[in-house]
Amino acid sequence: LFFQKQFHRSGFGKRTRRKMPPKTTSVEVVFPMGTGVFNITSKTTGHMLYEEVMEKLGLEENKFFNLQYVDNKDYEAFIKPDKKVLSHDLMKVEKGSQHQFTLLAQYFPELINEELPDPVAQELFWNQIRDSVVSDECYAPPELCVLFAAQSLQAMQGDLDDELRGLSGLDHNLPDRVKMQHSLSSEQWDQRIKNAWATLKGRTKEEIINEYLNIAQDLEQYGVTYFLIQNKKGTKLWLGVHNLGMDIYSFKNKVTPRLGFPWTEIKNISFSDKKFTIKMVDPKTPDFKFYSPRFKLNKRILALCVENHKMYVERRKLQFSGEGMVEDRKAVEDKIKRTREQLLAIRHDLDTCRDEDKQTEEDKAYEEQKKSGMDKFMTMKRAQSGDAKKRIEEFEMMEDEAEC
Numbered sequence: 005l006f007f008q009k010q011f012h013r014s015g016f017g018k019r020t021r022r023k024m025p026p027k028t029t030s031v032e033v034v035f036p037m038g039t040g041v042f043n044i045t046s047k048t049t050g051h052m053l054y055e056e057v058m059e060k061l062g063l064e065e066n067k068f069f070n071l072q073y074v075d076n077k078d079y080e081a082f083i084k085p086d087k088k089v090l091s092h093d094l095m096k097v098e099k100g101s102q103h104q105f106t107l108l109a110q111y112f113p114e115l116i117n118e119e120l121p122d123p124v125a126q127e128l129f130w131n132q133i134r135d136s137v138v139s140d141e142c143y144a145p146p147e148l149c150v151l152f153a154a155q156s157l158q159a160m161q162g163d164l165d166d167e168l169r170g171l172s173g174l175d176h177n178l179p180d181r182v183k184m185q186h187s188l189s190s191e192q193w194d195q196r197i198k199n200a201w202a203t204l205k206g207r208t209k210e211e212i213i214n215e216y217l218n219i220a221q222d223l224e225q226y227g228v229t230y231f232l233i234q235n236k237k238g239t240k241l242w243l244g245v246h247n248l249g250m251d252i253y254s255f256k257n258k259v260t261p262r263l264g265f266p267w268t269e270i271k272n273i274s275f276s277d278k279k280f281t282i283k284m285v286d287p288k289t290p291d292f293k294f295y296s297p298r299f300k301l302n303k304r305i306l307a308l309c310v311e312n313h314k315m316y317v318e319r320r321k322l323q324f325s326g327e328g329m330v331e332d333r334k335a336v337e338d339k340i341k342r343t344r345e346q347l348l349a350i351r352h353d354l355d356t357c358r359d360e361d362k363q364t365e366e367d368k369a370y371e372e373q374k375k376s377g378m379d380k381f382m383t384m385k386r387a388q389s390g391d392a393k394k395r396i397e398e399f400e401m402m403e404d405e406a407e408c
Contacts, residue, residue: 031089033057033071035107036131046090050083057107063124067315070110073103081304082110093300108132111315112227114247116217123210130159130213133220140179142225143259143366146186146358147351151343152216153177154200159212164201174198185362186354196353203346219343224259224370224380231305233280234295239402243294245308247316251387256405260369261387263395265292267316269388273309275302289392292399 026045033040035057042056050071058065070082075093083092083105094103109129113119120126136142137152144152156177161168175183175193183193204212220226228244230253235241242253244261249270251261265282272283277299282292296302363371373383388395 029090030102032102032104033107034104035061036128037061041102044089046088048089049085050087050089050092051085053083053089053105054085061107061124061128063122063128066120066125068109068111068113068120069107069125069128071105072108072110073105075300077298077300079298079301111311112247113221114319116214116221120217123213126210126213126217130217133217133226137220137223138177138179140181142220142223143370144179144220144223145351145367145370146182146354147347148219149178149182150196150350150354151200151347152219153197154204155212155216157197157201158204158207159209159216162209163205164198169198171198181364181367185359185367187357187359196350200346200350215343222380224373224383226380228258229308230258231296231301235400235402236293236295237400237403239404241294241399241402243296243305245305245312247312248384249316249388250309251384252399252402254402254405256365257369259366260373260383262402263398264384264387265392265395266388267313269392270313273306273313275306278302280305284392286392290396292392292396294399 026047028043028045030041030043031053033042033053040057040060042053044053054069054071055065057071058069070085072080072082073092074095075081076095077093078095081093083089090103097103107128109132116126116129120129133142134152134156137144137149153174157164157174161171172194173190174197175190177197178193188196207215228246228251231243231245233241233243240255242255242258244251244253244258249264249266249268251264253259253261265284269284269286269289270282271285274281275296278295278297280294280296280302284292296305373379378386
């Protein structure tokens with residue numbers, strides 16, 4: 005009996021449940037250079053999967069990229085680094101199918117050369133920006149679209165030689181908007197793109213991608229994430245969140261902001277159900293309030309604002325300490341100065357076959373800016389200037405364009 009007591013007390017003879025290893029499942033990750041399949045478990049976090057993807061691509065982790073997915077409401081979202089991958093609100097897939105993620109920039113650098121110096125990272129980012137230009141998610145004027153198409157071909161194919169002169173169907177590198185607005189055949193577009201391509205002879209892939217991005221970072225819609233919102237009147241408007249602040253756009257024009265608020269003016273952002281409340285640094289300024297219909301989307305708006313504000317503060321600290329962000333706008337302008345005459349020549353050529361009746365609201369807004377000598381930063385500064393209280397009052401008074 006004594007032996008039995010000792011036997012049980014010591015633990016001998018007890019049945020122990022062996023822990024089973026977590027079940028492994030595979031997911032697909034899409035990136036510009038192809039796709040990859042990665043094995044994960046129920047314990048794999050977003051950051052762990054992101055680490056694997058970046059390692060496979062030979063890239064160091066950076067703060068701009070993340071993995072995007074489509075949620076169970078068919079909205080695009082980015083994974084949270086500390087959350088288990090399979091705990092996200094992923095869209096259901098059929099048995100035997102894989103969940104899919106896409107490696108994209110979630111946040112955007114202010115200055116490409118300073119914040120994204122690695123050529124491999126630049127190429128990854130370039131693919132995303134190029135796709136957004138061709139799909140017309142990021143507006144570019146027609147002449148610049150032609151130059152971008154030529155730069156893309158130089159980056160992917162190298163110098164235009166006798167063999168490459170036979171290529172056709174190059175107009176797939178242009179937005180449909182641009183092709184629709186000009187009375188040119190596919191062959192005629194090919195010739196114009198090749199003419200611009202020929203001027204890039206001798207330029208390396210890295211040089212071309214860098215120049216493309218330095219031009220693109222000055223586009224009005226570069227780095228802006230849009231959300232549909234309303235004021236108290238119920239007017240449909242666009243909220244644009246970006247690395248310098250947040251702007252408000254009319255429903256029919258996502259190029260020129262009507263008004264805006266730089267991060268330096270904003271003290272706190274919060275939301276309750278559908279209502280956002282933004283408190284300003286100046287205690288005399290009333291709260292800025294707007295409405296957004298989806299709770300889940302509101303969490304994403306908040307997270308995007310918080311992180312962009314955080315990055316903005318970090319950049320300015322480095323700038324003031326002299327450790328970063330030293331490249332000024334003039335230096336960037338000098339780098340792309342040689343493209344200006346080329347763009348002007350392309351524009352004059354396209355103007356001869358352009359149908360003015362097919363101009364979009366974005367085209368008209370861009371033309372107005374150009375005529376008044378405004379660029380992206382001047383337009384943004386104008387939208388964010390003046391008394392904040394008056395800007396808030398203007399927002400509350402905004403009405404649907406059809407009613408104005």
